[in-house]
Amino acid sequence: MDVLIPQLLNGSAQGALLLLAALGLSLTFGQMGVINMAHGEFLMIGAFTAYLVQRVIDSSDVSIPVALPVAFVVAGLFGLLLEVAIIRWMYRRPLDTLLCTVGVSLILQQAALQIFPSQGVPVEKPHWLDGQLNSFGYNWPLRQLFTILLAAFCVATLAAWLKYTSFGRRIRATVHNRDLAETSGISTRTVDRITFFVGSGLAGVAGVAASLIGGTNSQMGTQYIIAAFLVVAAGGIGQLKGTIIAAWAVGVALSCFAYWTTGSLAQVLAFILVIVFLQLRPQGLFTVRTRSLA
Amino acid sequence: MTDASLVVTNLRVEFSGFVAVSGVSFDAHPGEVRFLIGPNGAGKTTCIDAITGLVRATGSARLGEKELLGQQVHRIVRLGVGRTFQTASVFEELTVLQNLDIAAGRHRTPASLLRARRGTDASIEQALEETGLTGELATPAGILSHGQKQWLEIAMLLVQDAKVLLLDEPVAGMSHDERAATGDLVQRIAAKRIVLVVEHDMDFMRRFATRVTVLHQGKVLSQGTVAEVQADPQVQEVYLGTADAIAVGTPNRTEV
Amino acid sequence: MSTTSKRRRALVATGAIATTITLALAGCGARAGDDTSGGGPTAAASCVDTSGSTVKLGFLNSLTGGMAISEKTVSNVLHMAADEINAGGGILGKKIEYVQEDGATDWPTFAEKTEKLLTQDCVAAIFGGWTSSSRKAVKPVVEKLNGLFFYPVQYEGLESSPNIYYTGATTNQQIIPAMDFLASKGVKKLFLAGSDYVFPRTANAIIKLYAAKLGIQIVGEEYVPLDKDDWTSQVAKIVAAKPDFVFNTINGSSNVGFIKAYYDAGLTPAKTPIISVSIAEEEAPAMGHEVTGNYASWNYFQSLKTPTNSKFIQSWKAYPNSSGVTSDPMEAAYISLYLYKSLVEAAGSFDVDAVNAAAKKNTITFDAPEGKVTLDGKNHHISKPGHIGRINADNQFDIVWASDAFIKPDPYLEGYDWFPADIRKQLVGAAG
């Protein structure tokens, strides 16, 4: 137990980060069927935003809380730009958006490499995240708790937004049945844009959290994107609940495999686990049964 | 051909707790044009979906001695059950001939599949003639008119050698003349086969139906000849309440 | 057209191709048996042209892809060194005209570009590479074409090639000094953490052998893929193993994740310091204050006080696109170009065989920022001083330990009795 419980926490923190990265994907994939391979780079944009905010506000105690909403907006705007410039021309061609955004991701990576110091930039952790919380006989690193809380906050806000605002209802209607929503007078164009903004913005928030865990450099997005997609797939399209559980499960699996096997094998095993799971449940954890042929 | 009949007993379909079809029984025999009608959401298409294996159902649907429920879609087809869809679904990028050739091809050996097509099967030419598509042989199916697409679908069922033809709103969106032509076609092919038509169009039903089953809210409301059904007070009540649906007959994919 | 004739035509086409292959197989070149004629380097006549006023050199670094993070600065330093040498009159009076190639973090591309530089651009020598993989991709090509390759990064040793000059440290110049330092600190329990690739694996294999000799117990060994930043699970194992010191062979940005996770787990330099062999002045800033107080083993530090070093730092700071700090791989790249200059001038020729013959005399030296280095003509490595630095609050290194003298390069660890002779013999044998 002495080993298992810290690994569960650690896995939950990893899962929380994955969840933040996957939320936006799940939204856009669920609603528009769009696979955004540049999502990892939006995460990178969030991390670089945290760095830039830190350049302006010297104290990391203040800069990180400020960076979270700023990163949300900045990454969100990039997402909006992507939607307006490219994605909207290719709804109904989901696989093509996937490849198109691969191109976007290549460009964003190279641009980051040339704009910022190639070795990456430091993002200082706030002092109030230093150290550990000692309770229940275990030491809980504050940074891990912070990631979990951040993810919980984002999920709760998103869920409330989807459930209680008229806009959220419109999004859910569009996810459920695009054509019907359209004929019911919902402007799916606007809904799509807002969804893309929010989804990409969440990646920006994930980026700030990631900048506190690993390096902030042009390559950072690549390590999250595949895992995030597997989470979305395993959770079931457009299923918030499924995404949460899948993210947590993948995080814990990664963490436990990494502890009991090796770091490399953990990644291999976690991926294979998801692939096998999807073989058993091709539609993910939760699905809405529909009758459509598609 | 065959004397086997399609016998559906106590069919029940549930979608996540919602009962779309419950306890529906009917039968269809070669030589008659059987109609399945009912207002939106009555469960007509769901019945077809259940028979063809698209949705899971309980109860029984037998073709002769063979139980269809619980089998995989393509196995049911191989037993001789074919269907069309509300929105015509043909292979848009392929020509009419290629569409029919694929439909006729499930008996081919793997080796013959790997060879190029040479000539036209007799069954295909016959089906083309039957449906009046001979002139469109080399046309990509995507640019056929709506009615022609429906006929192509029926032609595909013919070359597929289906014993049971389940036609889901075959005349929706067709012009008056096209409807008449389709009706004649359906009657012709029903001579040797079991034909079950799901329709909204009451005129079409009156003209071409042999026997009719009326569904309402997932249950059988009435069964019999056109005259019998029309005389049924229950049917009148239901249809008065949803008169629009009968008159307009809009296809609606999202009905459950 | 009838069925049969159609099929026949396809058959004819297939047959024609099969015949081509058979002919190609039968009609061609040397086989394993007649090794003497074609086995060795078929030193095709070099196309290097130095008759004009310039000499062409090739720079081969990853400017795109994952390794661009590290290799871009090396490329910049090479440009600076070339500019300096040109300003000083060039090599043998000929100005350097460099051809920059992108290795694109793709090892076959390194091989392809090496071949291109040697056979299309006809460069006299190639400088660059970072990962061992890139070097191993280049090695067969330069050996086949009898070219020259200067490799500027510390590596796992156990290699030498007549066509490669190594200006970074081999294991006995970085790993072994680090172990000596740990022994002098009285370390008893050591944990090994590395990226999952050849350098950390090999370095740790050597560390384990030497640790046994020094009486240091290895209490754990962990690897994480190069492109993974998350080290929390592995750090948990370090916490559980309670080592005195951690030997860190992690490479790249994964280091940032490691240091952050380490700090979060409550491990501090005061209790359990880390000694790294891949964190230098360039990498440390990206880790912020959390890396302060830990150690690194290098031959060169920016804080070294030598006259050449202050000149080197000044030139670099003034150079366009400069990152402002200097580091060991940068300095080794800087050395490589000057070393080549010395070699050519000693040989009086750009010819590869003449350069190698000049190296054999063991008299080639260069007054490098790290001190006066000497080239070993036999193994093509250079002597280097061992230094241990401690990271201060400015992310610079305070030198806390230095080797007694310059350490002679010994890639096969022949001077170390704890290294099993049979392994060495097999390695040398396998290298051919």
Place this chain on the structure above:
Amino acid sequence: MTKPKPWLSLSGIGVFAVLLLAVAPLVLTDHWLNNLGKYCCWAIAAVGIGLAWGRGGMLVMGQGVFFALGAYSMAMHLTLETAGDRVPGFMVLYDPLAPLPAFWEPFRSTAFTLLAIVLLPVVLAGVLGYALFKRGVKGAYFAILSQALAVALATLISSTIRETGGDTGLSDFKYFFGFVLNDPANKVMVYLIAAALLVMCLLAVWQLYRSRFGELLVATRDAEERVRFLGYDPANVKLVAFVFSALMASIGGAMFVPIVGIITPAEIGAAASILMIAGVAFGGRASLFGPALGAMAVGWGQSSLGSTWPESWTYILGLLFIVVILFLPNGLSSLPARFARTRRSAAQQPAPAIATAELEGVRS
């Protein structure tokens, strides 16, 4: 979509074969011939991707896996051939006394190696495809899963240094089935084999495309469920295409090794797998020549444009993805048809919009 003049394509292949097998060796320098050989290997894999993706609708983003099977099979054989009786050098350090890993042993045999290059991808793709297609895994799911598999395999190889050479890969091969690789004549021979294999793959897909199976494959791509209602199991149709494409990737990988002289996990991971797709998209996914020519063009771009402007090349590649897929979903090979259509529609009345037909087809 359908080829009105199959013989035109066949003569195209003939011209292509003459260019590759006869003209190229005469006019190109050793360096560029070797590069062309490398592009041929990618082109072989690309032809397979064209089959699976262009015709079958399966976006195979993990062809690196099959490329690796062929490449590593070949590389293990060549490594053993080079090492002779010794254990390969990179294995010695970690455990000097341990024997060769058991799975290496059979690769000493030439026959086994050749068989493995063919059978390994067939078996793996068969099992994988069966498991995924029968369960109805398709579209983006399939794409992401295949990519995840490639990443997993690359990570696995990177971490098993003693068994596979790890991140450094396998390199420094001296012999190719008894032929000395350093000999320029032998290099030409290796090139010719790769080029001939490419031509054979083109012939194979040419036959597949004009066959009934080819039509069925397109039908399955456009309306999988509809095919099911014609009595076929679409999973089987896709499986066949997937297995063929895996086989081609493996052959490409196998020839890559003697030509380039090194194979590493970087050649099979996410980036490499995506680069293979770039060429296919560029050339035209569903056409016969598009994938092969596109892959060769991207390879050439990397060699030459990547040399001249390394940083811009990344941008060019990125833009290539965006522009081609956005405006020319059927790649460059669809340009002639487009021009023809615009000219015709300018002369007569506007041609029926294909887009509407496609839209209708989406849901059916």
